[in-house]
Amino acid sequence: MSTLEIGLITAIALVTLVSAVMVVGSTNLVHAGFWMLPFVAGIGGIYLGLGATFLFALQLLVYAGAVVTLILFVLFLTQGAASAVTVRGRYLGPGVALAIATVAVIGVAMFRTNPDVPMPIPAVRADLTEEIGRQLIGPYVLPFEVTSVLLLSALVGALFVAKTPRRKPVAPVDGAPVEVAPAALEPERELEGSGKR
Amino acid sequence: MNDSIPVIWWVMFSAILFGIGLYGLFTRRNAVAVLMSIELLLNAANINFVVFWRYMWSDTIEGMIFVLVTVMIAAAEAAIGLAIVLAVFRMFQSIQLDEIREMRG
Numbered sequence: 262m263s264t265l266e267i268g269l270i271t272a273i274a275l276v277t278l279v280s281a282v283m284v285v286g287s288t289n290l291v292h293a294g295f296w297m298l299p300f301v302a303g304i305g306g307i308y309l310g311l312g313a314t315f316l317f318a319l320q321l322l323v324y325a326g327a328v329v330t331l332i333l334f335v336l337f338l339t340q341g342a343a344s345a346v347t348v349r350g351r352y353l354g355p356g357v358a359l360a361i362a363t364v365a366v367i368g369v370a371m372f373r374t375n376p377d378v379p380m381p382i383p384a385v386r387a388d389l390t391e392e393i394g395r396q397l398i399g400p401y402v403l404p405f406e407v408t409s410v411l412l413l414s415a416l417v418g419a420l421f422v423a424k425t426p427r428r429k430p431v432a433p434v435d436g437a438p439v440e441v442a443p444a445a446l447e448p449e450r451e452l453e454g455s456g457k458r
Numbered sequence: 459m460n461d462s463i464p465v466i467w468w469v470m471f472s473a474i475l476f477g478i479g480l481y482g483l484f485t486r487r488n489a490v491a492v493l494m495s496i497e498l499l500l501n502a503a504n505i506n507f508v509v510f511w512r513y514m515w516s517d518t519i520e521g522m523i524f525v526l527v528t529v530m531i532a533a534a535e536a537a538i539g540l541a542i543v544l545a546v547f548r549m550f551q552s553i554q555l556d557e558i559r560e561m562r563g
Contacts, residue, residue, distance in 0.1 A: 267463060274471055281475055284494055285482030297494060304501045311512045316525050323529050328497065328536045335540045336490050339547045356484030360477035367473035371466055378465050378513045385516055393519050393526075401523050408530045415534035423541035425548075 270310040277303030294336050297329045312385035315393055468509040475502035489543045489553040493536065500532045 276299055283296040305320035386392065397405050479498030486492050504525050511521025547553050 270463065278471075278474065278478075281478045281498055284498060285478055285486070285491075290488055290491055293491060293494060297497070300498070301501070304505065307505060308508055311508050312516070313508050313512070313522060313525075316508060316522060316529075319526065319529055323533050324497075324501075328533055331536055331540055332490060332494060332497075335543055338544065339490070339553050352484045356481045359484060360481040363480055364470075364473045364477040367476075368470055371469050371473075375466075382462050382513050383516055385512070389519070389522075393522055396519055397523070397526075404523065404527055408527055411534055412530060415537050419537040419541035422538070423544045 266310065270307065273303050273306040273310065277307065290336055291333070291340070294329070294333045297332060298325060301325050301329060312389075315390045465509060465513050469506065472502045472505040472509070475505070487554050487556055489546065489555055490540070492555065493539045493543070496539075497532065497536065500528060504528055 280296045280299040280303060284293050284300055287293040287296060301320060301324035305317045305325070308314075308316040308320060476499055479495045479502060482495030482498065483492060486495060507521045507524045507528070511518075515521060543553055546558060550558050552558065
């Protein structure tokens with residue numbers, strides 16, 4: 262790695278850290294959602310700096326393309342309940358303590374272990390992405406297929422969980438007449454009918 | 459010119475990201491913000507896979523396969539989690555986690 266490369270990677274790492282702090286610390290949740298973008302892009306840049314070009318493309322496609330969009334979408338959908346500007350939780354002290362303790366434990370363990378890595382790190386093979394494609398349908402075909410089944414079931418499950426219930430089971434609230442609930446459902450049903458026309 | 463970043467710096471970087479994610483996990487009250495903190499944790503773990511692949515096993519591809527599977531699981535988790543958030547929001551008109559107390563449908 263040349264000095265320029267090290268400087269670039271350090272800058273990307275700093276951007277990633279700052280945006281991570283903004284993701285968890287921003288009081289406006291929509292801002293926090295948008296800070297996810299430089300965060301995932303910074304992680305992708307780190308993959309690129311480490312020579313994992315395939316993971317860089319994957320990171321941008323899956324995270325910046327899909328996950329962040331989904332998060333922003335849900336944030337905008339649920340903003341009506343005045344939840345965009347969040348109030349601080351009660352566990353501020355334990356949260357800070359736990360974060361510092363985690364970093365300290367990992368740091369101490371790492372410094373004591375002192376991993377023995379060959380310092381002039383070997384170059385990445387040139388046909389890396391080709392090799393990934395070759396091995397994904399070779400020795401790693403089972404995890405690959407299991408992942409695809411997982412994604413399919415996640416798709417069906419998300420659809421099932423999030424879909425609007427057509428007819429809510431009328432729960433008898435104490436004292437309230439049962440007929441109120443279907444009447445409350447009327448506008449929704451009309452809306453669906455007009456959408457079909 | 460042949461020097462490179464020591465591996466311990468990478469591990470500390472990912473540990474700090476993990477700590478930031480844990481902080482968010484404990485202090486946020488909004489369900490979507492908690493999911494965002496979980497994404498931070500997953501990404502911090504992925505950095506370790508890629509770093510140790512690069513420094514020690516860069517002639518193989520196991521590290522990349524791990525990250526590939528982890529990213530896919532994270533995507534599935536985000537989809538399911540956000541669907542649950544939407545369902546909870548429809549039921550309670552709120553996604554503040556400390557306001558959602560009852561399990562009665």
